Amino acid sequence: MSKTILSRLVENGGSIEALRQAASHPTLSHVIGLILDSDRIATQAAKPWEYKLVSEFVDESFVLRSSPWWASSKEWTDRLSSEYAQQYSYLATVALTGEGLDFFICEEDGGFRLAGAGDVDFDFLYRLFIEDKTSISDYNVSAPPTWSRNLFVNHRNWRAYSAVWNSSIENTEEGRQVKEWKAQAIRFLSYGESDIPRPGEVHFSQPESITVPRPDARLIAAVVATQQRFWANWTEDMVRPKSRDEIIPWILENFPGFSGADAAAVDRVACVIDRDPSTKKRP
Known part of the structure; x- marks a missing residue:
């Protein structure tokens, strides 16, 4: 199984008990729950898929790709929240700036089409990140935002995007x-x-x-x-x-x-x- 944020945390001497004690945190319960449930999420991420909700995609990406750099800080809850939020703002920004990554919408008949101008959630993101120029680091969420539960990522499109932009x-x-x-x-x-x-x-x-x-x-x-x-x-x-x-x-x-x-x-x-x-x- 791939390394997860939980396994990296343990390797770096982080405290799982501290996470468990903070599981009822008023704003971080979702993110802490993801970390503690890393093994199940990693297993889910490994299954074949064609379209996946942005919210689900980001949760899996957070578990599989994030670093627990925040764990050694006294303000670790704030930094953990920032790490999670940037997974969303980064994905939204690259989808809005012509780099080849697309968002999709599921139609009533179950088919999918490209999201674009005129779609409520796409227009919201455009105003937020392009017109209002919200930076990746200024975006602040600690649970899946509404737009992420309405927009989808396509597997082939993500693989192609990663092939071109991934430096590793x-x-x-x-x-x-x-x-x-x-x-x-x-x-x-x-x-x-x-x-x-x-x-x-x-x-x-x-x-x-x-x-x-x-x-x-x-x-x-x-x-x-x-x-x-x-x-x-x-x-x-x-x-x-x-x-x-x-x-x-x-x-x-x-x-x-x-x-x-x-x-x-x-x-x-x-x-x-x-x-x-x-x-x-x-x-």
Whole structure:
């Protein structure tokens, strides 16, 4: 069985008894219950699925991917709540910024369709994270919010998204495909679009396989140009370029015709810093 947040907590010397004593916490009872029930949730997550409620997906992701960095803090309840909330805000943000991850809605007949403008829950998220510019770290929930119980994630879409954005897949077939795309970007800037070969298939482990479409050459070129402009000489002791104030405006100015979502996607893939909260090491 995969490691869970409970097993990581025990490995790091955390106290299960302290969690049990806090199980009746007025706002954290759901999150603490997830941790204590980690084995069952991990077993559930391993079962085949096609569509899954965002609420269920996030609970499983929290159990399987989160780090118990909060356990050694005196304010551990507040930090635990923040860790859980960021699982939601991160997922919602990437689904709204044109990075390829989609949310779905279940129709009355049991079929599924893409969620988008005009759907109540999608519009709520758009106002919250795009119009009101709520940051990932400012979002605050300690139990599944209403929108997460109405929107779904698709398994194949999530696998494809992970293949492109996950920084820990370098030695896999998916990772080799992403590396090929970056090589294509260099060829595009060097020789022009006509000489970029068409990518082949990305084969996932059974029982699924999908074909990844040819990426937009201008988006690839923008990624390389952005890396050269902002990250080529950047080191961790330097001030980090700000997406909203510097990087995205530069992309929109230098690549006419790009939408805000295009620029946000370019910014994310060009960035050398891992922004996924589930992979960050906390003090």
